[in-house]
Structures are given as structure tokens and as C-alpha cells.
Amino acid sequence: MVFEQVTRHRDAVIASAESRGKNKRSPIVERTDMPRAQRVVVKVGSSSLTSIQNSLDELAIATIIDVLAKVKQRNPHIELLFVSSGAIAAGLAPLGLSRRPKDLATQQAAASVGQSLLMTRYTETFARYGVKVSQVLLTAQDLMARDRYHNAHRQLERLLDLGVMPIINENDAVATSEVRFGDNDRIAALVAHAVKADALILLSDVDALYTKHPDQGGLRMSEVRSSEDLEGLSIGSVVRAGVGSGGMVTKVKAAQIAASSGIPALVTSAANARAAFNGEDVGTWFHTTGRRKSVYGLWLEHLADIEGTITVDAGAAAALRRRRSLLAAGITEVTGDFEGGSAVGIKGPDGVEIAHGLSSYSSDETSQMIGKHSDEIEEIMGENYDGTVVHADDIVILEESVES
The missing domain is CATH 3.40.1160.10 (Acetylglutamate kinase-like)
Structure with missing residues (x-):
């Protein structure tokens, strides 16, 4: 890829x-x-x-x-x-x-x-x-x-x-x-x-x-x-x-x-x-x-093929803007079909895309983690899943998009 x-x-x-x-x-x-x-x-x-x-x-x-x-x-x-x-x-x-x-x-x-x-x-x-x-x-x-x-x-x-x-x-x-x-x-x-x-x-x-x-x-x-x-x-x-x-x-x-x-x-x-x-x-x-x-x-913001969308709540959106990782607990919805390592768009609760990132998990795996904390995720999915869906190093915050 x-x-x-x-x-x-x-x-x-x-x-x-x-x-x-x-x-x-x-x-x-x-x-x-x-x-x-x-x-x-x-x-x-x-x-x-x-x-x-x-x-x-x-x-x-x-x-x-x-x-x-x-x-x-x-x-x-x-x-x-x-x-x-x-x-x-x-x-x-x-x-x-x-x-x-x-x-x-x-x-x-x-x-x-x-x-x-x-x-x-x-x-x-x-x-x-x-x-x-x-x-x-x-x-x-x-x-x-x-x-x-x-x-x-x-x-x-x-x-x-x-x-x-x-x-x-x-x-x-x-x-x-x-x-x-x-x-x-x-x-x-x-x-x-x-x-x-x-x-x-x-x-x-x-x-x-x-x-x-x-x-x-x-x-x-x-x-x-x-x-x-x-x-x-x-x-x-x-x-x-x-x-x-x-x-x-x-x-x-x-x-x-x-x-x-x-x-x-x-x-x-x-x-x-x-x-x-x-x-x-x-x-x-x-x-x-x-x-x-x-x-x-620059690649992640402008060239990466965005394969899905993750919507987050207000708290997660604020954390992203502070350059924090995206945790499963702050996710409210997952759309699209993507694999682990794919580029995804991240939207705030108002539906506006605020970031691009590389997802650590597939869309199916991420969907199972929605709203859950790390201990819950580990219990349900195993010790290899820690709930960090997108690491801070793999996130770029976007400028507001232009209406065309």
C-alpha cells in the first residue's frame, strides 16, 4: 500500500x-x-x-x-x-x-x-x-x-x-x-x-x-x-x-x-x-x-486515498485538535470499508471533516470498539486491541474545506 x-x-x-x-x-x-x-x-x-x-x-x-x-x-x-x-x-x-x-x-x-x-x-x-x-x-x-x-x-x-x-x-x-x-x-x-x-x-x-x-x-x-x-x-x-x-x-x-x-x-x-x-x-x-x-x-492531508470515515464526539474532536490520539471511546460512527493501515477521514459531531489519519484497525474491528474503553475492548477482542484507533503520529488536522 x-x-x-x-x-x-x-x-x-x-x-x-x-x-x-x-x-x-x-x-x-x-x-x-x-x-x-x-x-x-x-x-x-x-x-x-x-x-x-x-x-x-x-x-x-x-x-x-x-x-x-x-x-x-x-x-x-x-x-x-x-x-x-x-x-x-x-x-x-x-x-x-x-x-x-x-x-x-x-x-x-x-x-x-x-x-x-x-x-x-x-x-x-x-x-x-x-x-x-x-x-x-x-x-x-x-x-x-x-x-x-x-x-x-x-x-x-x-x-x-x-x-x-x-x-x-x-x-x-x-x-x-x-x-x-x-x-x-x-x-x-x-x-x-x-x-x-x-x-x-x-x-x-x-x-x-x-x-x-x-x-x-x-x-x-x-x-x-x-x-x-x-x-x-x-x-x-x-x-x-x-x-x-x-x-x-x-x-x-x-x-x-x-x-x-x-x-x-x-x-x-x-x-x-x-x-x-x-x-x-x-x-x-x-x-x-x-x-x-x-x-x-502533506501526503496524508492531500494525496492519501481516503477509504472510510470515523465520526467522533465533541470531546474526541477537541483532543484531536490538541494532537492527541483517537481512542475508541470517543467514536460514535464508522462508515466505509477499510483495512488496518488505511487512510480515513475523521469528522466531528457536526459532520465537518477535521482530520485525516491512518486507522490501526479495519472498519469491522473499529465498529466493534465504538464507545468502548480499553479494558472493555481487551476483554471482548483480546489483548492485541488497546483501543487506540488512530495514533497521534498518524493524524493531520485539516484546514476548513472550501465549498465548491
């Missing part, structure tokens, strides 16, 4: 690798700090790189490259990581497809064709500015398995040390439906976490997050300081249909992933890219809401 590959030992190994001279940068707090950022992850969506005919938009590509290249020319010490969507979209026209395919096999075929076309354009155009680039293709497994995560982190760090700009995309040509990220917004947030970026910039054809659709009089949200600022928003109303797999919902969630791990994020349009690096008041700025998490915690 995936969780077996994700251990605390990995965090110790990676932390050691990351600590070599990478912690001396002053944090980026406000958007006005952006001109002094030294490591930035920039993600550009398919809608900003392809034309209405589902082919590469040469002008759009040239424009974003011009911005990134001139940022590097202005600040030779800045390190940029470019997460680029568009591989599937770029492969549609050469394959004679009029729209994004729904089946995985055809998506993989389009990505295989489109990725080479996209990288050819990037390599040739960046070269005119004297910028060296490389292709880095990642799957979800690369950020979940210990050895793969370490290798991906080491590769990205080495490329940056050599003055190369990594151009990153999900490896759609080989990823299976079970382990796909599903959108490059989230992969950008996870890459930002992996390389300890100063900031994450998410670019698309939408210039900001709005209180409601701009055509309906919605106002731009200049900043988001907490999940409370997003309450009541119909984020899905500003999603635009097109060749991409994301939308405003995925960008908000990606920005929250970064912000919850101590990395500020900016959501804006590709047309505002230059202004974003200049620290101008464009887009929506997501302030950090937490400190950097362990890789294990």
Missing part, C-alpha cells in the same frame, strides 16, 4: 538534503515582497497556452517565456520552476481530435505527442534568451514513495544549482487513473513544498478570484487570509470550460495547499505575470496559514 512507502524516515532524509544552505532566505509575506523572491514556482494552465483550435498558441507561449526570461535577466540569482500544462491539448490537433478525450488511453496518446511539441517550443524560445531548460515529468507516485520523492527533490535541486530552469508536467503518458494528480495546479503546490519555494504563482485565463462571476457584478478578492474569507463563495461559478482539466476550484485548493505549508500563493492571469513578479496589486494573494509540514503530513 502507498502509506507503507511513506515513512518518517523519508522526512529525515529529505530534511537533511534540503537544509544545505536553503534556509537563509527572508520569507515572502506580502505581494510587495515578490521582487526579492529567490525561488518561485510558476504554473501556467492549458487555456493560456493553447488556441481555440486546441493547438499551441505561439504568441501566448512567446509572451510567458518573455516574462520569465526577463525576470531571470533582471535577477540572475532567482530560481524559477515552471509547471506547464498543455501537453494533452497540444497533441489534439496533430492527432485530428477536436476536443479533449475522456478516456485515459487517448489522453495518454495525446500527451505523448503534445509533450514533445511543447518542450521543443520551450527549448527553442528560452534559448534565445540564454536560458537553459529541462523537462521533468512527475507522477503522483513520485511524491508519495520515499525513494522517488527523494530522487525528484534531488533532481530539481541539482538542476537549480546548475542554473537550469525545470519545466515540470504531470507524466500523463504513463500515469494511471488511480495515481494521477488530475491537475497541474496541485502538482505545482506540491513541487513548491518539495523545493521550499518562496512563493507559488498560478496563472490561467482568469485574472483573480471573485465574490461571484464578474459578469454578475462580482468583486475581485485582493487577498485571502484564511478559509473564512472563502465562506459563501460559489467558486465553481468562475470555472471556464476548455482544454484544461482544472478550473478556479483547483487553483484555490492548490493555493491553500501551499499557504497551509508556509508558502504564499498568487492566483491571477497569464497576462498579469509581469505585474505579479513586480509585486503589483493583481490577482488574489493567499497569505500563509500554517508552517511547513512534513512530507508525510
Whole structure:
């Protein structure tokens, strides 16, 4: 199982690798700090790189490259990581497809064709500015398995040390439906976490997050300081249909992933890219809401396959928030079919999910323990059952979810 590959030992190994001279940068707090950022992850969506005919938009590509290249020319010490969507979209026209395919096999075929076309354009155009680039293709497994995560982190760090700009995309040509990220917004947030970026910039054809659709009089949200600022928003109303797999919902969630791990994020349009690096008041700025998490915690919060739900009473919910283990005595309900070691969602008495954790027992075993104390459990089920359903080390407390 995936969780077996994700251990605390990995965090110790990676932390050691990351600590070599990478912690001396002053944090980026406000958007006005952006001109002094030294490591930035920039993600550009398919809608900003392809034309209405589902082919590469040469002008759009040239424009974003011009911005990134001139940022590097202005600040030779800045390190940029470019997460680029568009591989599937770029492969549609050469394959004679009029729209994004729904089946995985055809998506993989389009990505295989489109990725080479996209990288050819990037390599040739960046070269005119004297910028060296490389292709880095990642799957979800690369950020979940210990050895793969370490290798991906080491590769990205080495490329940056050599003055190369990594151009990153999900490896759609080989990823299976079970382990796909599903959108490059989230992969950008996870890459930002992996390389300890100063900031994450998410670019698309939408210039900001709005209180409601701009055509309906919605106002731009200049900043988001907490999940409370997003309450009541119909984020899905500003999603635009097109060749991409994301939308405003995925960008908000990606920005929250970064912000919850101590990395500020900016959501804006590709047309505002230059202004974003200049620290101008464009887009929506997501302030950090937490400190950097362990890789294990990030996986458990955002990547783990949640196989069931455990509902707890008010006392257990309060204990969880104090980073205590979940005991059977505080459980009121168990739903889903899961085995011991599976990732589960934990809900409070109001039905709101407050945590993810790895259950020590199966759903059947946990159901038999509901509301019971350790001595009762041992008497009924045997001495191997102590009533600690989810250990504190295997629990991550969630930010409030965004209504979509």
C-alpha cells in the first residue's frame, strides 16, 4: 500500500538534503515582497497556452517565456520552476481530435505527442534568451514513495544549482487513473513544498478570484487570509470550460495547499505575470496559514486515498485538535470499508471533516470498539486491541474545506 512507502524516515532524509544552505532566505509575506523572491514556482494552465483550435498558441507561449526570461535577466540569482500544462491539448490537433478525450488511453496518446511539441517550443524560445531548460515529468507516485520523492527533490535541486530552469508536467503518458494528480495546479503546490519555494504563482485565463462571476457584478478578492474569507463563495461559478482539466476550484485548493505549508500563493492571469513578479496589486494573494509540514503530513492531508470515515464526539474532536490520539471511546460512527493501515477521514459531531489519519484497525474491528474503553475492548477482542484507533503520529488536522 502507498502509506507503507511513506515513512518518517523519508522526512529525515529529505530534511537533511534540503537544509544545505536553503534556509537563509527572508520569507515572502506580502505581494510587495515578490521582487526579492529567490525561488518561485510558476504554473501556467492549458487555456493560456493553447488556441481555440486546441493547438499551441505561439504568441501566448512567446509572451510567458518573455516574462520569465526577463525576470531571470533582471535577477540572475532567482530560481524559477515552471509547471506547464498543455501537453494533452497540444497533441489534439496533430492527432485530428477536436476536443479533449475522456478516456485515459487517448489522453495518454495525446500527451505523448503534445509533450514533445511543447518542450521543443520551450527549448527553442528560452534559448534565445540564454536560458537553459529541462523537462521533468512527475507522477503522483513520485511524491508519495520515499525513494522517488527523494530522487525528484534531488533532481530539481541539482538542476537549480546548475542554473537550469525545470519545466515540470504531470507524466500523463504513463500515469494511471488511480495515481494521477488530475491537475497541474496541485502538482505545482506540491513541487513548491518539495523545493521550499518562496512563493507559488498560478496563472490561467482568469485574472483573480471573485465574490461571484464578474459578469454578475462580482468583486475581485485582493487577498485571502484564511478559509473564512472563502465562506459563501460559489467558486465553481468562475470555472471556464476548455482544454484544461482544472478550473478556479483547483487553483484555490492548490493555493491553500501551499499557504497551509508556509508558502504564499498568487492566483491571477497569464497576462498579469509581469505585474505579479513586480509585486503589483493583481490577482488574489493567499497569505500563509500554517508552517511547513512534513512530507508525510502533506501526503496524508492531500494525496492519501481516503477509504472510510470515523465520526467522533465533541470531546474526541477537541483532543484531536490538541494532537492527541483517537481512542475508541470517543467514536460514535464508522462508515466505509477499510483495512488496518488505511487512510480515513475523521469528522466531528457536526459532520465537518477535521482530520485525516491512518486507522490501526479495519472498519469491522473499529465498529466493534465504538464507545468502548480499553479494558472493555481487551476483554471482548483480546489483548492485541488497546483501543487506540488512530495514533497521534498518524493524524493531520485539516484546514476548513472550501465549498465548491
